[in-house]
Amino acid sequence: MNTSSRRNFLKALGGATALASFPTILKAATTGPRVIVVGGGFGGATAAKYLKHWSPDLNVTLIEPKAKYQSPIMSNLVLNGQLSMDQITFSYDALAQKYGVEVITDWVSGVDGVTQKVSLSSGAVLEYDRLILAPGITFNPVEGHDLDKVPHAWQSGEQVTMLQQQLEAMPAGGTFVMSIPAAPYRCPPGPYERACVIADYLKSNKPGSKVIVLDANADILVEKEIFGHAFDTTYAGIVEYHKEVVITGVDSDQLVVSTESMSDIKADVLNIIPEQSAGEIIKSAGLITVADRWAGVNPLSYESTMVNNIHVIGDSQGTGQPKAGHIANSEAKVCADAVIRLLNGGLPYAAPMTNSACYSPVSADTATWLTAVYGYDSATDSIQKVAGSGGSASTATKNNYEEMFVWSKSLFGDTFS
Ligand SMILES: Cc1cc2nc3c(=O)[nH]c(=O)nc-3n(C[C@H](O)[C@H](O)[C@H](O)COP(=O)(O)OP(=O)(O)OC[C@H]3O[C@@H](n4cnc5c(N)ncnc54)[C@H](O)[C@@H]3O)c2cc1C
CATH class of the missing domain: 3.50.50.60 (FAD/NAD(P)-binding domain)
Structure with missing residues (x-):
């Protein structure tokens, strides 16, 4: 057959x-x-x-x-x-x-x-x-988080389209609020990348708008210099980054987010990325x-x-x-x-190696990258990052942005064609 x-x-x-x-x-x-x-x-x-x-x-x-x-x-x-x-x-x-x-x-x-x-x-x-x-992954949303109204857009397809349409409809001078769950979550640089891409988009398309980032982690998890510089300099006056903020509830109709440590925040567009599990x-x-x-x-x-x-x-x-x-x-x-x-x-095979690469757009024409190599460690019978392997870009550049398309095309091709 x-x-x-x-x-x-x-x-x-x-x-x-x-x-x-x-x-x-x-x-x-x-x-x-x-x-x-x-x-x-x-x-x-x-x-x-x-x-x-x-x-x-x-x-x-x-x-x-x-x-x-x-x-x-x-x-x-x-x-x-x-x-x-x-x-x-x-x-x-x-x-x-x-x-x-x-x-x-x-x-x-x-x-x-x-x-x-x-x-x-x-x-x-x-x-x-x-x-x-x-x-x-599956998502573990907090109380009140209705995924049909407040997208996480951490899976592609409908969730991303919903967030894109909400951003397009957002008024100039509006407030975009996003949250980052405690690690480990899918794609460590991804949320910081998102904050930058959206700040860049709002800067050009919705003047006077703000991006409020609520991060449950103790600090920017990866590529701190690049994302920190983007938040503080490139997007100064647009991005407000808050660390150690744990989301406790979401009003999905009023677009209000409650946290353990801050007053309630009202958004025009809300993007809550829930904690994740297998x-x-x-x-x-x-x-x-x-x-x-x-x-x-x-x-x-x-x-x-x-x-x-x-x-x-x-x-x-x-x-x-x-x-x-x-x-x-x-x-x-x-x-x-x-x-x-x-x-x-x-x-x-007794000595397998794996490698990781994440390219992150930081604006509409610049990007950064982060790589690492992992290997089997017989002393601990576990997989460990290979000492001295990998690295990250020193700045967000146009060249990295172009390489990002070459890298992603090659990954997509190796997976699906
Ligand atoms: C904004 C963003 C940017 C990212 N950028 C990068 C990057 O630069 N580099 C990078 O390496 N990673 C990046 N990632 C992370 C990457 O997308 C995920 O880590 C990756 O998709 C995980 O692959 P997976 O096969 O484990 O799961 P998935 O890609 O989620 O695939 C799982 C599949 O399983 C199917 N499935 C689930 N349950 C069942 C079931 N019971 N029966 C049948 N099918 C089922 C689902 O339909 C789904 O198609 C990014 C993620 C985001 C959100």
């Missing part, structure tokens, strides 16, 4: 089983081992692609509810109108057609680690030999072991410390590596390699 007829077959079976209300167990198309990957973001799409690229005989199934992936990376440039959502949207066609990944558009509602099966919302049940979970499926599968929020994994294979044959990569894993797309792509390759070795009766 070819990929598309198999997909139709699965769809039909899914519908039929839902009606008959008993699960159909879908076996892999051929007799080889089956690896199921859940989540088609930077972690999952890369893992599915490289599993097939390196081991074409494997049955690899990617399950993702959305037909296309909308990237959070570069999404701050949708807010200031420099990019359209289409320019950061990617299909799974290449994964299916070029590499032979079976792509199923569905939601994984349950994992049974004992019988090695996943259940889908359509009612279908699939067996796996190895399962890779890459579901990204994807829902990680929690329901019982894989959370790190700080009550993340999945503990073996640092060589990303195999869960709780359930055998289940691996966790990307933002949901709790190794201490940053929660970012570039490194999720890197972790995915380490994990795919380990899964292939394990399925062949071997051991994971």
